Amino acid sequence: MSLRPSVVTLPRKDIMMNRSASISTALLLAAVTLYAQTSATLNVEVNQTKSAVSPTLYGLMTEEINYSYDGGLYAELIRNRTFRSDWSGILNWFLVENGSAAAKIGVDSKEGPSPALTNSAKLEVTRADANSPAGFLNEGYWGIAVRPNTRYVGSFFAKTASDDALPVTIALVADHSGQVLAKTSIPVGGTAWRRYTFEMQSGNAAASSDNHFEMTLDRPATLWLQLVSLFPPTYHSRTNGNRIDIMEKLAAMKPAFLRFPGGNYLEGNRIETRFDWKKMIGPLVDRPTHPTTWNYHSSDGMGLLEFLQWCEDLRMEPVLGIYAGYSLGGELVKPGPDLDPYVQEGLEEIEYVTGGADTKWGAVRAKSGHAEPFKLRYVEIGNEDNFDRQRTYDGRYAQFYKAIKAKYPNIQIIATIPVKGVTPDIVDDHYYKREQGMFEEARHYDKTDRNGPKIFVGEWATREGSPTPNFGAALGDAAFMTGMERNSDVVIMSAYAPLFVNVNPGGMQWTSDLIGYDALNSYGSPSYYAQVMFSSCLGDHTVNSSLSGAGDKFFYSVTSAPDKLCVKLVNASSAPQAVNIALNGAGTGTHTAHLQTMKANTTWATNTIAQPESIVPARSTTSIKGERMRHTMPAYTIQVMQIELERSVGSIKKGTIPADLP
Numbered sequence: 215m216s217l218r219p220s221v222v223t224l225p226r227k228d229i230m231m232n233r234s235a236s237i238s239t240a241l242l243l244a245a246v247t248l249y250a251q252t253s254a255t256l257n258v259e260v261n262q263t264k265s266a267v268s269p270t271l272y273g274l275m276t277e278e279i280n281y282s283y284d285g286g287l288y289a290e291l292i293r294n295r296t297f298r299s300d301w302s303g304i305l306n307w308f309l310v311e312n313g314s315a316a317a318k319i320g321v322d323s324k325e326g327p328s329p330a331l332t333n334s335a336k337l338e339v340t341r342a343d344a345n346s347p348a349g350f351l352n353e354g355y356w357g358i359a360v361r362p363n364t365r366y367v368g369s370f371f372a373k374t375a376s377d378d379a380l381p382v383t384i385a386l387v388a389d390h391s392g393q394v395l396a397k398t399s400i401p402v403g404g405t406a407w408r409r410y411t412f413e414m415q416s417g418n419a420a421a422s423s424d425n426h427f428e429m430t431l432d433r434p435a436t437l438w439l440q441l442v443s444l445f446p447p448t449y450h451s452r453t454n455g456n457r458i459d460i461m462e463k464l465a466a467m468k469p470a471f472l473r474f475p476g477g478n479y480l481e482g483n484r485i486e487t488r489f490d491w492k493k494m495i496g497p498l499v500d501r502p503t504h505p506t507t508w509n510y511h512s513s514d515g516m517g518l519l520e521f522l523q524w525c526e527d528l529r530m531e532p533v534l535g536i537y538a539g540y541s542l543g544g545e546l547v548k549p550g551p552d553l554d555p556y557v558q559e560g561l562e563e564i565e566y567v568t569g570g571a572d573t574k575w576g577a578v579r580a581k582s583g584h585a586e587p588f589k590l591r592y593v594e595i596g597n598e599d600n601f602d603r604q605r606t607y608d609g610r611y612a613q614f615y616k617a618i619k620a621k622y623p624n625i626q627i628i629a630t631i632p633v634k635g636v637t638p639d640i641v642d643d644h645y646y647k648r649e650q651g652m653f654e655e656a657r658h659y660d661k662t663d664r665n666g667p668k669i670f671v672g673e674w675a676t677r678e679g680s681p682t683p684n685f686g687a688a689l690g691d692a693a694f695m696t697g698m699e700r701n702s703d704v705v706i707m708s709a710y711a712p713l714f715v716n717v718n719p720g721g722m723q724w725t726s727d728l729i730g731y732d733a734l735n736s737y738g739s740p741s742y743y744a745q746v747m748f749s750s751c752l753g754d755h756t757v758n759s760s761l762s763g764a765g766d767k768f769f770y771s772v773t774s775a776p777d778k779l780c781v782k783l784v785n786a787s788s789a790p791q792a793v794n795i796a797l798n799g800a801g802t803g804t805h806t807a808h809l810q811t812m813k814a815n816t817t818w819a820t821n822t823i824a825q826p827e828s829i830v831p832a833r834s835t836t837s838i839k840g841e842r843m844r845h846t847m848p849a850y851t852i853q854v855m856q857i858e859l860e861r862s863v864g865s866i867k868k869g870t871i872p873a874d875l876p
């Protein structure tokens with residue numbers, strides 16, 4: 215049905231006879247026709263709950279893609295802190311020779327501080343003095359953010375050629391002016407590897423990311439360095455922690471869980487480059503780092519414990535992806551005895567997460583400072599194993615399932631695709647579609663078999679807009695979310711993917727990512743705000759409701775909680791939609807509706823790093839008298855109404871509303 219106002223044509227004779235009368239008649243007719251054609255009715259049976267809404271419906275999915283951790287959430291400022299190199303030299307590090315100084319840098323493949331980091335950077339300064347220092351600089355992840363009056367904490371491993379104290383000057387320097395923004399000096403000495411720590415404080419200079427990090431010497435000397443690290447203040451002041459601005463954005467989404475570590479990142483291109491969790495725990499110097507599936511190297515600073523702490527910080531449950539014997543390049547471990555070591559590795563991983571300090575792997579976690587076990591209700595076996603051409607996932611899943619259930623009967627085991635043989639607890643569905651495709655998928659679960667496994671929509675996104683989704687994508691997302699909410703008795707969890715993108719050139723491997731950032735700033739896409747809006751009023755039950763007379767680009771869901779009604783409306787059409795909302799059973803009181811409204815003029819309108827808040831939800835409050843509300847949804851609008859019902863006791867039907875209602 216078209217939502218555009220229809221044109222009213224009057225006979226020519228009428229126009230000539232009484233022009234003003236005919237104009238008013240035309241306007242009246244047009245108004246009547248417009249109202250008659252466009253008014254929809256949303257009937258809500260306020261006191262009739264239908265099915266449960268899963269409290270874990272909205273969560274996060276994450277992996278190392280688009281510089282999600284390195285150069286993203288993980289707050290490390292030094293890029294390539296472990297000195298990988300190629301034909302051009304040490305990546306991201308460059309020689310500094312001021313004035314008459316002379317020096318060279320290279321990789322010493324025989325000198326390293328640990329079995330995991332067996333090489334180092336060797337800095338040989340042959341000529342330098344206080345006015346002509348020499349050393350090297352790090353460019354950071356597309357710059358280094360320096361904010362005024364901020365404390366930076368760093369560390370490095372070093373050794374020198376002698377026992378004499380060698381002062382190493384460390385500084386944050388503005389790229390264009392050369393201004394030193396923060397500075398300190400550390401005496402280094404001794405021929406054995408040692409870890410050094412330092413702090414420096416910035417002054418009043420304005421926040422910027424056009425800066426770099428320098429380490430210099432004021433005399434001839436040889437210095438070996440490894441694991442050079444620098445952190446700004448982090449969320450919850452965690453050591454080795456996360457960026458505050460991005461964590462705050464995630465917190466606003468109220469996510470119930472975190473699915474990690476992927477995604478393709480879990481699988482790796484080869485078995486050797488999978489998410490090998492044992493190489494990503496403990497001190498950073500014991501982590502060898504590894505190449506990812508997304509064409510860049512991971513520092514592995516975001517290891518298993520850091521993921522769990524991220525969960526702890528945002529009160530999310532972990533949904534732990536366990537490597538299942540298939541890697542993206544096609545390497546495969548067949549079910550049976552060959553797979554046993556990987557099943558064992560998965561069991562040990564679960565023990566690392568959940569075991570007491572008296573268990574082998576719980577003790578390893580406790581040694582890293584987290585004696586308290588984490589709660590773990592969900593694990594997922596593999597990722598998108600439909601790509602396994604030999605079709606071995608049924609057998610691999612069954613082998614993991616039996617072993618995990620035997621030891622951890624309460625853990626829900628998610629299958630990454632539908633499986634035969636064992637009935638999985640939960641199946642993971644993925645959707646990556648254009649806007650129209652997501653409108654269609656908004657009804658996907660309406661007919662799902664309620665006796666089958668529960669559904670985890672572990673990855674979904676409307677892919678329109680780059681690097682981050684535009685408003686059309688947000689409309690597709692919001693439409694899809696109404697469908698998940700309506701069917702949340704079966705769709706118990708969902709997570710958008712990918713979550714993050716570094717918007718600098720070369721930072722993105724996958725388009726349409728929820729949250730964008732550079733070294734200094736971050737922003738939420740319209741899709742991000744749609745999720746913030748939806749999760750702000752989840753409700754615990756769906757409510758009997760029906761919609762009639764709306765266009766096919768209009769979507770809704772209604773849920774309730776003891777004290778409120780959550781009405782979500784999505785008008786993805788270019789024309790406004792009038793909606794008469796009937797709150798049947800709400801009673802005669804005056805109800806307060808808190809509205810969050812996000813709209814745009816076109817589907818291509820969007821937010822960017824330069825204009826981060828072009829499209830954001832606006833808040834307003836209105837009151838609804840009694841049971842009827844005449845409402846208009848503007849074109850291209852997403853709206854969440856939280857209605858606080860003023861109930862007269864008599865209007866509440868016994869048994870249909872949770873008993874704790876006042």
Ligand code: AHR
Nearest residue numbers: 477478479597598711712
């Ligand atoms: O989200 C990007 C990728 O899409 C994930 O790594 C993978 O699981 C899916 O194919």
